[in-house]
Amino acid sequence: MNAVSPRPATGGPAGARTGAAGLELRGVAKSFGAVDVLKGIDLSIAGGEFVVFVGPSGCGKSTLLRLIAGLEEVSEGEIAIGERDVTDLDPSRRGIAMVFQSYALYPHMSVAGNMGFGLKMARRPAAEVEAKVRAAAEILHLTPLLDRRPGQLSGGQRQRVAIGRAIVRDPDIFLFDEPLSNLDAELRVEMRIEIARLHKALGNTMVYVTHDQTEAMTLADKIVVLRSGRIEQVGSPTKLYEDPDNLFVAGFIGSPK
Ligand code: ADP
Numbered sequence: 139m140n141a142v143s144p145r146p147a148t149g150g151p152a153g154a155r156t157g158a159a160g161l162e163l164r165g166v167a168k169s170f171g172a173v174d175v176l177k178g179i180d181l182s183i184a185g186g187e188f189v190v191f192v193g194p195s196g197c198g199k200s201t202l203l204r205l206i207a208g209l210e211e212v213s214e215g216e217i218a219i220g221e222r223d224v225t226d227l228d229p230s231r232r233g234i235a236m237v238f239q240s241y242a243l244y245p246h247m248s249v250a251g252n253m254g255f256g257l258k259m260a261r262r263p264a265a266e267v268e269a270k271v272r273a274a275a276e277i278l279h280l281t282p283l284l285d286r287r288p289g290q291l292s293g294g295q296r297q298r299v300a301i302g303r304a305i306v307r308d309p310d311i312f313l314f315d316e317p318l319s320n321l322d323a324e325l326r327v328e329m330r331i332e333i334a335r336l337h338k339a340l341g342n343t344m345v346y347v348t349h350d351q352t353e354a355m356t357l358a359d360k361i362v363v364l365r366s367g368r369i370e371q372v373g374s375p376t377k378l379y380e381d382p383d384n385l386f387v388a389g390f391i392g393s394p395k
């Protein structure tokens with residue numbers, strides 16, 4: 139599979155495409171010492187789906203992403219990506235790339251250098267690194283900026299480089315942890331459209347945490363509302379908006395019940 143070749147759309151569920159690995163969480167729990175942060179999460183994400191996690195600060199959204207990425211070990215439960223059980227697999231072998239709110243770019247390296255750094259460290263041939271960086275830059279409209287340093291870029295362009303760094307790794311699944319929260323309102327709108335376009339172009343499974351209701355409603359095929367380490371409700375934006383299970387969900391999605 140090439141990093142940037144679009145996957146053909148199928149007639150399946152919204153956003154689903156052939157070839158993209160899905161994600162399965164079974165009874166996933168996480169405790170830090172005596173504190174139970176996640177309490178038995180069961181969730182199926184279809185290949186190619188765009189899933190958005192929302193919920194109050196501290197409810198466990200970032201922890202759940204970190205468990206999926208393998209940056210933390212589960213206390214209980216199983217995680218499968220595609221057909222593979224990855225519960226005990228090293229992060230680098232899960233086929234996942236994560237984009238954070240605060241993205242540290244190397245200031246002394248060019249945009250191309252930043253984007254290709256991970257592949258270079260993995261000792262991939264220079265020609266392959268360059269081809270993948272060029273392809274990702276094309277998708278993100280970064281081609282004219284490849285020789286610049288991060289200090290010569292706007293905030294939005296820098297965040298695009300951070301996303302590009304994830305794309306060149308050719309992941310099955312993208313994890314985004316509030317990637318736009320540090321940007322101003324106008325740029326957030328621009329980047330939101332960019333991310334929707336990216337999802338269309340790549341067809342990957344995307345799991346996206348946000349505080350922003352508009353981001354959730356416009357990006358998601360499926361919204362997962364979390365509360366105190368449990369799933370409160372899962373559904374399409376329309377379903378949660380028109381038929382929330384309770385006031386808590388309604389409050390997050392913005393419709394009174
Ligand atoms: P969210 O992203 O939804 O705001 P987090 O997943 O960051 O929430 O945190 C959930 C809870 O887990 C918080 O109470 C936080 O303090 C706690 N927590 C997160 N990481 C650790 C850790 N490494 N050690 C101890 N507690 C943690």
Ligand code: MG
Pocket residue numbers: 199200201
């Ligand atoms: Mg968080």
